[in-house]
Amino acid sequence: MxxxxxxxxxxxxxxxxxxxxxxxxxxxxxxxxxxxxxxxxxxxxxxxxxxxxxxxxxxxxxxxxxxxxxxxxxxxxxxxxxxxxxxxxxxxxxxxxxxxxxxxxxxxxxxxxxxxxxxxxxxxxxxxxxxxxxxxxxxxxxxxxxxxxxxxxxxxxxxxxxxxxxxxxxxxxxxxxxxxxxxxxxxxxxxxxxxxxxxxxxxxxxxxxxxxxxxxxxxxxxxxxxxxxxxxxxxxxxxxxxxxxxxxxxxxxxxxxxxxxxxxxxxxxxxxxxxxxxxxxxxxxxxxxxxxxxxxxxxxxxxxxxxxxxxxxxxxxxxxxxxxxxxxxxxxxxxxxxxxxxxxxxxxxxxxxxxxxxxxxxxxxxxxxxxxxxxxxxxxPLLWGFYNALNEHKVAMRHGDYKILARLKNEGEYLPQIMNVYEGNETLIKSSQLTDFELYNLMEDQAESVNLIDEKPELFIQMKSLLKTEYNSLLEGSHIWVKSE
Missing domain, CATH: 3.40.720.10 (Alkaline Phosphatase, subunit A)
Structure with missing residues (x-):
């Protein structure tokens, strides 16, 4: 019972x-x-x-x-x-x-x-x-x-x-x-x-x-x-x-x-x-x-x-x-x-x-x-920085009806897939730049099929600026693994 x-x-x-x-x-x-x-x-x-x-x-x-x-x-x-x-x-x-x-x-x-x-x-x-x-x-x-x-x-x-x-x-x-x-x-x-x-x-x-x-x-x-x-x-x-x-x-x-x-x-x-x-x-x-x-x-x-x-x-x-x-x-x-x-x-x-x-x-x-x-x-906003992504864009942000994605590039090379952030790659990741942006209206296009960067240039500028601010803040607060003694 x-x-x-x-x-x-x-x-x-x-x-x-x-x-x-x-x-x-x-x-x-x-x-x-x-x-x-x-x-x-x-x-x-x-x-x-x-x-x-x-x-x-x-x-x-x-x-x-x-x-x-x-x-x-x-x-x-x-x-x-x-x-x-x-x-x-x-x-x-x-x-x-x-x-x-x-x-x-x-x-x-x-x-x-x-x-x-x-x-x-x-x-x-x-x-x-x-x-x-x-x-x-x-x-x-x-x-x-x-x-x-x-x-x-x-x-x-x-x-x-x-x-x-x-x-x-x-x-x-x-x-x-x-x-x-x-x-x-x-x-x-x-x-x-x-x-x-x-x-x-x-x-x-x-x-x-x-x-x-x-x-x-x-x-x-x-x-x-x-x-x-x-x-x-x-x-x-x-x-x-x-x-x-x-x-x-x-x-x-x-x-x-x-x-x-x-x-x-x-x-x-x-x-x-x-x-x-x-x-x-x-x-x-x-x-x-x-x-x-x-x-x-x-x-x-x-x-x-x-x-x-x-x-x-x-x-x-x-x-x-x-x-x-x-x-x-x-x-x-x-x-x-x-x-x-x-x-x-x-x-x-x-x-x-x-x-x-x-x-x-x-x-x-x-x-x-x-x-x-x-x-x-x-x-x-909701922000994801997933460095082992199978797709090319490792950073994504949802804000309101819209979502912006970005790739990461360092000295002309895109970042490879990375499974952990530690003292050996901290500089590489933190010095990489957000690039190759994509912008979608998820209320109208949940399949992320129509990139709106050219169609909505002012919105793109706002979303890109917000993404950079949010991502830099996340980088500053991210834990970096250091080899234990």
Whole structure:
């Protein structure tokens, strides 16, 4: 018998409610909400039925969107996993934390990638929420340190997670019967089942066994649909008639299995009294490229008409599904084209819970007005400096309806792909110039097909100037890795 989830936090926050149950001018006190963040791995913008996939059925996630807020201009912090996760946790560009690309295992390399990890000086979302009484847990993928489950680098508990059940990177040997999970520093060993379901099992077990009645923050970081893909046979058979062979059916079934896992946890919350819970669903980056590496043989994610894929600074690399639903409380309900980022979770949840923001420069901003009224216009641009981009333009900025991209050139040569910024290439990167600009109106041209530089010269000058200012500021604040003694 599941323990009822108590929602009896003694500390309250002020929110605005109107007489007709929409957000308005009447002040009412409510208890701090529980918070659940679902984060998929390599789920593309077009991989959910609510975002246009013609075959994959995702009824549980779709219902979240239907009864909450579906965001059509939602962005990850980076076009690849590790920096994206670091951005979500810190509310800061991952460049500031020195996480520029995915973090490999501890193999020595000239560019010091073996040292890369989320460092002790970083302040995170779960740590912030703990200061106002939250209990916290991470279940699923971590991928924020090169030395996983090693005291040489801080682990999830250091960054505010009371409980963690995680892997360094992918579920191994696949999503089925993984053997590389660690629970609070102890290896779990091989388990039976599929990763997303095991992760939800752990989440429900943690909720059952919590000792207090405090609100909770639960971060559910699925491995799916990242390779190595493995899916339940009954779902694979269900999708075979709609696919071009077994491999694609396995991918379709993989996303459908995630939806079932989400549904199980949402049913649990409903059955156990969580009637004041903010649920967020999103992805760490866009869909993988089919056969980009030998193991990527079931990477059939869809972009929804966006340009590029994972590891690109064009839209398909960074624009992902974004859904918010405040279960049990009045909020705006509908689809929005407001520009929102995973960087915004930390400041938004700080404002909702009354937590004090970290004393660091943040790149996100609160989108609480979106929950209140359905309207939100961010005041600062979104900027990406991804030096290992597969496309030519390593720098991109979204501001309002427009996006500007730029290449980097140094002494007449374009910068090669760079996986880390360290003392050996700091000068090269910081002395490079932004060049070969492209400008797009994403409200009219989400495929980034019509470069507007010549058509809108005044706007181009303004956007170029803003990009240079924002990028120079990011360079000044970026962490540079130095060889440790």
């Amino acid at each position: 599941y323990k009822k989830i108590a929602i009896k936090a003694s500390v309250v926050i002020l929110v605005l409610l109107s007489v007709n149950n929409s957000w308005g001018q009447q002040i009412e006190t409510i208890e701090k909400p529980n918070i659940v963040v679902f984060l998929c791995d390599d789920l593309g913008y077009g991989d959910l039925s609510s975002y246009g996939h013609p075959f994959i059925k995702t009824p549980n996630i779709d219902k979240l969107a239907e009864t909450g807020i579906k965001m059509t201009n939602f962005y990850s912090a980076a076009p690849v996993c590790s920096p994206s996760r670091v951005g979500l946790l810190t509310g800061r560009s991952p460049n500031r934390a020195g996480v520029y690309d995915f973090i490999p295992g501890p193999k020595k390399s000239e560019d010091l990638r073996d040292q890369v990890h989320l460092q002790k000086g970083e302040e995170t979302l779960p740590a912030m929420l703990k200061t106002v009484g939250y209990e916290t847990a991470l279940v699923g993928k971590w991928h924020c340190s090169s030395l996983f489950n090693n005291p040489a680098q801080p682990q999830p508990d250091y960054f505010g997670f009371d409980h963690w059940y995680a892997t360094h990177n992918n579920a191994s040997p696949s999503h089925q019967n993984p053997k590389n999970f660690v629970r609070n520093g102890e290896k779990v060993g091989q388990q039976e089942g599929f990763s997303c379901q095991l992760v939800v099992d752990e989440a429900m077990s943690w909720l059952d066994n919590r000792k207090g009645d405090n609100p909770f923050y639960l971060q559910v970081t699925f491995h799916e649909p990242h390779e190595p893909v493995a899916s339940p046979e009954d779902l694979v058979q269900e999708y075979l008639p709609y696919s071009n062979g077994l491999a694609e059916a396995e991918f379709f079934a993989n996303v459908a299995n995630v939806d079932k896992a989400v549904g199980r946890l949402l049913d649990y919350l409903k059955e156990n009294g969580a009637d004041n819970t903010i649920v967020i669903f999103t992805s760490d980056n866009g869909p993988e490229t089919f056969t980009r590496y030998p193991g990527a043989k079931r990477t059939f994610g869809q972009t929804g008409g966006l340009k590029g894929r994972k590891l690109w600074t064009t839209e398909a690399g960074i624009r992902v599904p974004g859904i918010v639903n405040w279960i049990g409380k009045p909020m705006f309900n509908g689809t929005t084209d407001a520009v929102v980022s995973a960087l915004d979770f930390l400041p938004t949840l700080a404002e909702i819970t009354g937590a004090q923001l970290p004393n660091r420069e943040l790149d996100g901003e609160s989108f609480l007005p979106l929950l209140k009224t359905g309207k939100f216009k961010r005041s600062t």
